[in-house]
Amino acid sequence: MSRERVNAAIVGVGGCLPEKVLTNEELAQMFSVDAEWIEQRTGIKERRTADASQAASDLGVVAAERALAQAGISASEVDLIIVATTLGDMQTPSTACIIQERLGIKNVPAFDLSAACTGFVYALTVGAQFIANEFYRTILVIGVDLGSKMVNWSDRDTCILFADGAGAVLLRPAKPGYGFLAMQIGADGSGSRSLQIPAGGSRMPVTPEIIEAKLNKVCMNGFRIFSFAMKKIAEVTEQALTAAGIRKEDVNLIIPSQANLRIIEASMRLLEFPMEKVMVNLDKYGNMSAASIPIALGEAVADGRIKPGDVIVLTGVGAGTTWGSIVIRWG
Amino acid sequence: MATIDQVRDLILKLKKKNITAADIKPEARLVQDLKLDSLDFAELLVLTEDALAAEVTHDDLKQLTTIDSVVAFFDQHAKK
Numbered sequence: 001m002s003r004e005r006v007n008a009a010i011v012g013v014g015g016c017l018p019e020k021v022l023t024n025e026e027l028a029q030m031f032s033v034d035a036e037w038i039e040q041r042t043g044i045k046e047r048r049t050a051d052a053s054q055a056a057s058d059l060g061v062v063a064a065e066r067a068l069a070q071a072g073i074s075a076s077e078v079d080l081i082i083v084a085t086t087l088g089d090m091q092t093p094s095t096a097c098i099i100q101e102r103l104g105i106k107n108v109p110a111f112d113l114s115a116a117c118t119g120f121v122y123a124l125t126v127g128a129q130f131i132a133n134e135f136y137r138t139i140l141v142i143g144v145d146l147g148s149k150m151v152n153w154s155d156r157d158t159c160i161l162f163a164d165g166a167g168a169v170l171l172r173p174a175k176p177g178y179g180f181l182a183m184q185i186g187a188d189g190s191g192s193r194s195l196q197i198p199a200g201g202s203r204m205p206v207t208p209e210i211i212e213a214k215l216n217k218v219c220m221n222g223f224r225i226f227s228f229a230m231k232k233i234a235e236v237t238e239q240a241l242t243a244a245g246i247r248k249e250d251v252n253l254i255i256p257s258q259a260n261l262r263i264i265e266a267s268m269r270l271l272e273f274p275m276e277k278v279m280v281n282l283d284k285y286g287n288m289s290a291a292s293i294p295i296a297l298g299e300a301v302a303d304g305r306i307k308p309g310d311v312i313v314l315t316g317v318g319a320g321t322t323w324g325s326i327v328i329r330w331g
Numbered sequence: 332m333a334t335i336d337q338v339r340d341l342i343l344k345l346k347k348k349n350i351t352a353a354d355i356k357p358e359a360r361l362v363q364d365l366k367l368d369s370l371d372f373a374e375l376l377v378l379t380e381d382a383l384a385a386e387v388t389h390d391d392l393k394q395l396t397t398i399d400s401v402v403a404f405f406d407q408h409a410k411k
Contacts, residue, residue, distance in 0.1 A: 041370065223389075226373035231380075266374045269344060272379075 008128035008139075008181030010328070012071025012170040015064035015295040017285065018050040020222060022148075023162075033156045035067055043260035043261020047163030048284030049148040057098040059166035060144040063294070067140070067168040075103045076196040078170075079136035081110040082127055084119030084143045084290040086197075087150050088112055088320075116195070117257045117318025118185070119143055119290035120167070124314070125172045125183045133290065137172040150197060152217035161260065162218065163286030167294025181327045182244035184236050194224040226263055229317045233257070233267035237315045240325035248273055250309035253300060257317050258282035258292035281306065289318065305331050321327075321328035334402045334409070341378050342398070347369055357399040383408045 024035040039045055040294050050059065056266045061082060068075055081096045088095035097109035115122040120143035127139040137160025174180070199215040206216050233256050241248060254273060256264050261282060270273055279296045288295060293314050300306050308331035314324040340353045342365070345402075351389055361367045368373070372392060379387050385408050395401050 041368075223369055223373050226370055228377050231377045232376060261371075262370050262374075265346075266377075269346065270377065 006132050007174040009179035010169045012067040012171045014066025014167040015298045017058045017165045018048045020047050020049050021046050031156050031188040033066045038160045044286045045283045050146050050164045053323045056095050056144045057084050057089050060099050060142045061102045063166040063168040067170050073169040075105050076107045077138045078140045080139045082141050083112045083125040086145050116321045117289045118316035118322035118324050120293045121316035121324035122234035125185050128180050136286040141286045142168040142175045143290035143294045144289050150218050156183045158220050161287045163288050163292040165288035165295050167291045177331045178331050182240050183326045184240040185324035187322045188322045194221045195319035215266030229263045230266040232323045233315050234270035234315045236323045240327045244327035253312045255279040256315045259287045338401045344404045378404045
């Protein structure tokens with residue numbers, strides 16, 4: 001007799017946001033853009049930015065500690081750490097190793113995963129495999145990005161969007177019928193030029209000229225990314241729901257990448273899904289890339305928007321291009 | 332359904348507060364009259380691709396300046 005697959009479940013969630021608030025009005029003054037134009041174009045009213053001394057691990061550790069506390073799990077019980085991030089503390093070692101030490105965890109494997117704004121969904125999907133094959137029992141997954149340190153502060157199209165934060169969850173085996181019911185991830189490398197940080201890797205080492213040209217910062221073709229994101233959020237959410245055998249009408253909450261309100265609204269129109277059942281918090285935080293979904297999830301749980309037995313969907317899209325969607329029965 | 336009606340439905344799907352069905356006349360200009368911005372065009376691209384089951388390039392999109400031109404584009408691709 002074959003055994004039932006063991007689903008992963010999220011048993012604790014925590015977030016960390018820098019204290020400093022950057023409003024549209026401040027950006028309007030700093031960069032000759034209009035505050036209303038920013039909100040009309042993005043849905044963002046304000047965002048958080050780290051100070052010069054803060055790095056990815058500083059936010060990631062706090063988010064992890066909060067997730068552990070909420071789950072009632074001690075750091076010593078963690079079997080594996082996965083950190084989804086675009087710009088970790090340094091090129092090497094991984095931010096996951098730095099966070100491991102700071103949490104006082106010894107010897108367990110720790111690695112970073114790069115899938116931009118889809119990073120958290122990718123990381124959950126990877127973590128869930130270790131739960132399914134019963135290789136590990138307690139997995140810490142962190143999404144952290146410091147967009148303010150990735151953008152070119154003279155490029156208004158990106159500096160109004162990206163922001164800083166970290167979110168973390170603990171995965172454990174779910175009780176039967178609960179947890180991750182279906183996972184879909186994908187990528188299309190032909191879209192890699194739509195959103196990239198060209199310099200800083202082995203292709204284009206950073207030189208004074210590169211810094212002058214800002215090629216070590218985010219370069220974005222907003223039009224291409226918008227149409228990709230809109231279409232793909234709808235498509236991959238639909239695919240994941242089909243794989244889970246769940247009807248759209250039975251979904252209680254969708255938590256999409258918080259890239260841009262107009263992308264979310266357009267994709268939900270395409271999916272024919274009501275915005276009342278979509279989690280949006282980008283008005284307060286902007287696009288925190290890999291951190292957006294776990295922070296939105298934490299807020300939804302805290303606000304009582306997710307109850308045991310609810311069906312929720314986490315859907316991410318991002319640079320690569322990459323996409324992923326996970327259908328979860330909560331509890 | 333006449334093509335103009337198909338295009339009217341598609342533009343209304345953008346859910347722009349300032350656009351009613353009566354505004355979507357053949358001569359209406361997408362940018363100047365209907366006030367579509369670049370993000371609306373990105374959405375229009377996806378909706379058009381869905382409606383025609385065909386790829387719409389950035390160059391195609393540049394030709395779409397009026398409702399009439401969108402209707403002509405639909406007619407041209409529907410025949411293929």
